[in-house]
Amino acid sequence: MNSALLEELITKYRENKLAHAYLIETNNLTAALEDLKEVIKNLNCPHTYQTNCHDCNLCNLINLSNLPSLKIIEPDGPFIKKNQIEELKSDFASIPLYSRYNIYILKNAEKLNSSSANAMLKFVEEPTPGIIGFFLTTNKDIMIDTIKSRCQSYTLNYPVNTLQESLNLDDETYHSYLDFVKNYLDYIFSSNIINHKNIFLNQYSDRHDIEIIFKLILAIYHEHFLKLTNRSYQSDIINIYPLTANIPEIIKKMQIISQFLTNLRYNVSVELILDKFVLEMRGNYE
Ligand SMILES: [Zn+2]
Known part of the structure; x- marks a missing residue:
């Protein structure tokens, strides 16, 4: 992990200044998702965090995608569906127990269809304190404007092997x-x-x-x-x-x-x- 954005996220977190929603355009969704998970582990690990920590319950839960306060949503078929967003809302109705924030990550956020985007919009329009969202996309130009305009926008690109x-x-x-x-x-x-x-x-x-x-x-x-x-x-x-x-x-x-x-x-x-x-x-x- 080596990116100004990721370091900025860590600093903002420590200063309690995170925005409630981030839009991250990347040329490598898998790498961006892994790096975001590293940031979240780094911030929450009860030990002095070491890359690929397997020593604590929290990092292990994140590695297994089982931490209740971290939800990663990927398209179910061609789209991210409305029921996936509804489920997220009900999961995040309570405050997190093991971490400071409830965090959701939408992988391929451009694949929200109109009904799931509508469901999502409430979330970003009237942000609940303690919930932070990351919208990952390879192309923000095809993302729904109403959501895009409510996110802080960043680019996270990785070197490509020629x-x-x-x-x-x-x-x-x-x-x-x-x-x-x-x-x-x-x-x-x-x-x-x-x-x-x-x-x-x-x-x-x-x-x-x-x-x-x-x-x-x-x-x-x-x-x-x-x-x-x-x-x-x-x-x-x-x-x-x-x-x-x-x-x-x-x-x-x-x-x-x-x-x-x-x-x-x-x-x-x-x-x-x-x-x-x-x-x-x-x-x-x-
Ligand atoms: Zn750990």
Whole structure:
């Protein structure tokens, strides 16, 4: 945990100056939630808090998501539902026994639907002393305004592993793969694809190279998918190969690329799966 926001929360808590609701936009919901739990443990641990305390009942209850005064709400299906908010309200009707505050965290707060947001609104409009809320989202632009306007707003971003790092490639190798990917995609979507196998295999015939190239292609589609579904995405990867496809098309193509990678691992003939890949990417799904 290493963030000015989290340290600020700890200081404000000690000074009794916490706001009643925080909106935190993050590029990594899981990490943000874990860090918030660390803050809450830090503030409530009866010992001098050490990261990952397993020595006290309170930290153990938080680790097990069983502390009555800490409620973490995640979408139940596509939305956070009204009954989840009603349940929270009744759970928090009494004062906390083991901690100073009752704290709720909404993960994917943008997934409040209109009825659950209405139920939530009362909570943030007329805050009950002793209750503090955290609304975590990857995109505050799609959050309901009435809630957003009643929260203190922060950003909590984490470093992202670049694709180049995750594939463990030096600059020159990475860029030569990328140049190839661009030309190859242009070619297989062009009108004349008669040489597609030669174009590929004359330059890269080793299965390891082929695997990296298809991982790059998959990453391009995946980042476009993240962008289209309003999630945080890496624009440098999107810029490698701009796409105009819609969400269902992109999902279909991600399936085709993943299937290629699976077949490649099973030692199926590369020529055969390249043929299948090109036909399917061009829209012949049979
Ligand atoms: Zn502890």
